[in-house]
Every structure is written in C-alpha cells, then in structure tokens.
Amino acid sequence: MENPLPVRELSAVRRAALAQLAAAGVPSPAADADLLACHVLRVERSELKLRELRGESFSEPQYALYASLLERRAARIPLQHLTGEGHFRYLTLKVGPGVFSPRPETETVVQLGLDFLAEQGLAAPRCVDLCSGSGAIAAALASEAPQAAVWAVELSDDAIGYTRANCEPLGVTVLHRDASALPPELHGTMDLVVSNPPYIPPNAVPREPEVRDHDPQMALYGLGEDGLQIPRAVAAEARRLLRPGGLFVMEHAEVQQESAAQLLRETGFTSVAGHPDLSGRPRSTSGRAPR
Numbered sequence: 001m002e003n004p005l006p007v008r009e010l011s012a013v014r015r016a017a018l019a020q021l022a023a024a025g026v027p028s029p030a031a032d033a034d035l036l037a038c039h040v041l042r043v044e045r046s047e048l049k050l051r052e053l054r055g056e057s058f059s060e061p062q063y064a065l066y067a068s069l070l071e072r073r074a075a076r077i078p079l080q081h082l083t084g085e086g087h088f089r090y091l092t093l094k095v096g097p098g099v100f101s102p103r104p105e106t107e108t109v110v111q112l113g114l115d116f117l118a119e120q121g122l123a124a125p126r127c128v129d130l131c132s133g134s135g136a137i138a139a140a141l142a143s144e145a146p147q148a149a150v151w152a153v154e155l156s157d158d159a160i161g162y163t164r165a166n167c168e169p170l171g172v173t174v175l176h177r178d179a180s181a182l183p184p185e186l187h188g189t190m191d192l193v194v195s196n197p198p199y200i201p202p203n204a205v206p207r208e209p210e211v212r213d214h215d216p217q218m219a220l221y222g223l224g225e226d227g228l229q230i231p232r233a234v235a236a237e238a239r240r241l242l243r244p245g246g247l248f249v250m251e252h253a254e255v256q257q258e259s260a261a262q263l264l265r266e267t268g269f270t271s272v273a274g275h276p277d278l279s280g281r282p283r284s285t286s287g288r289a290p291r
C-alpha cells in the first residue's frame, strides 16, 4: 500500500538545503539550514541532530514549508525575518521587517555597560539605550541587571512596536522619540548610556543583500558625509543625560574608532577608550562624563 503521508528524510533534506544556501552565497549556510529546520519542526538545534541520527523525516507539509523558507533565504531575505526571532545574549527577541536585526558585536557593547554597573555596585542604577530598534540593548540590560531602571528610545514608527514588545515585559520604559531630545527632567540622572546608532556614511552602502535591502535605511545611515551626524547628536544627548562620572558606550564601524574617540572628546567626555568586539575588531568607544 502507498504511504498516505509521504515523508522526506531529515539528513538528506538538510544536505540539499545546505548546498542550496551555499550556492546562493548565504554566509552561514549550515547554521541557517539548521535553524530554519528547527523553526519548522519547533525544536532546538540539539534535538534536530538527535532526530537526524534517529533517521527521522519531515512530513510533507513540513517539507513544503521548509522548501519555501529555503527559497526565500536563498533570495537573501534575512533569517531573522523568516523566523521572526533574533537571538541576543540570553534573549530571544521579536524581529522582522521594519526593524534592525540585532548583531553579535552589539553584545560586547552591552557587556561594557554591565561591567561598569557591576564595578560601580549601585543599588538602583539608571540606564538608557538610545536608538533602541528591537530594544536588544535595553532588554539585555534589564534582564541581566534586574536592579536597574532602564529606558529605551526609538524614533522609527516601524520599529517602535518591536521595541515595546521586547522591552515592556522586562519593565523597560519605552520612549517613542528622537534620541537627541529626551525630556529635560532626565538630564543628569543616568549612570549609563549605551547606544548603537546608525553610523554608515552615505557612500558606504553595505554589500550584503540582507543588510542593504532589508535593514531599515533609518537604522543604517548616520547622515552627514562621515555618517556621524546622528552619533554626534546621540553623544551630545548622552552627555546631558549622564550624572558626573557616568559612562557612555557607543558602537560604530571598524573604521570610525578614531573619529568616534574625537567626537566623544569634543562632546566633553573624559577617559575616552576604544574597545574590540568578540572578533577583535575596534567596534565601540566609551567615555565618562566629567566629575
């Protein structure tokens, strides 16, 4: 008798998926093939491996869904837009079209902020994430420093729903407004300001289709010839928000370390220092508000 529910063996399907994504130039084809399979099967990656070892298969509807997701990923639609999830530190965040997908390099920026909070030993620190997007930084600060009061600030009408969805359950106060114009009553009250603002110059359009075609323009381009117009405004606001001795940490492009340090000094920050990301690239700069 014919099998009423045709099935497709996981390991063979995954091998073909990897080849399809690799041929399309997807930078991490094996991981993406796995993560899409996990999304379809609603399992963790470790469970996927076990099922594969046990010789299990996709059902036909699962296979059809997987095939359509692979086709869209091969068209270089970001993985996070297909799964609706972005992983950041210990969190799984809601992401999708209209919001910047959080990146691993930003995890280091959060760590610098957390290290500062730990070193200061404050009972109830106050922190702001300027240009929050998905709210990755604010949500990570709130979840890993639960004693902190955290604000998230985002201007984009398209992104703000994601900021709220990811941050509000963690008790973060979300402000839908320009990061360079916060309520004056917040000035001088913050211990820590962290920001990953848009910083790409207009003539440095990213090559990766996932970034160029799917991250919001407003999340990428920092305006001005050097891409640092928004970072300058953000740094100036950070300076107003911080109490004396407070810390500002800002992410930037690898080639912007010197200009970032200069702009922080020009804004009045002291102890300005550059920091490498996890792969050793200079991707953030910090400064202290003068005492």
Ligand SMILES: C[S@@+](CC[C@H](N)C(=O)[O-])C[C@H]1O[C@@H](n2cnc3c(N)ncnc32)[C@H](O)[C@@H]1O
Pocket: 099, 100, 101, 102, 103, 106, 130, 131, 132, 133, 134, 135, 136, 137, 153, 154, 155, 156, 159, 177, 178, 179, 180, 195, 196, 197, 198, 199, 216, 218, 219, 220, 230
């Ligand atoms: C590079 S993304 C960073 C998002 C998030 N912080 C992260 O690290 O994943 C920059 C974010 O800044 C927002 N943005 C741009 N200009 C802004 C402004 N003037 N005020 C507030 N947010 C702004 C963009 O909409 C975008 O969400």
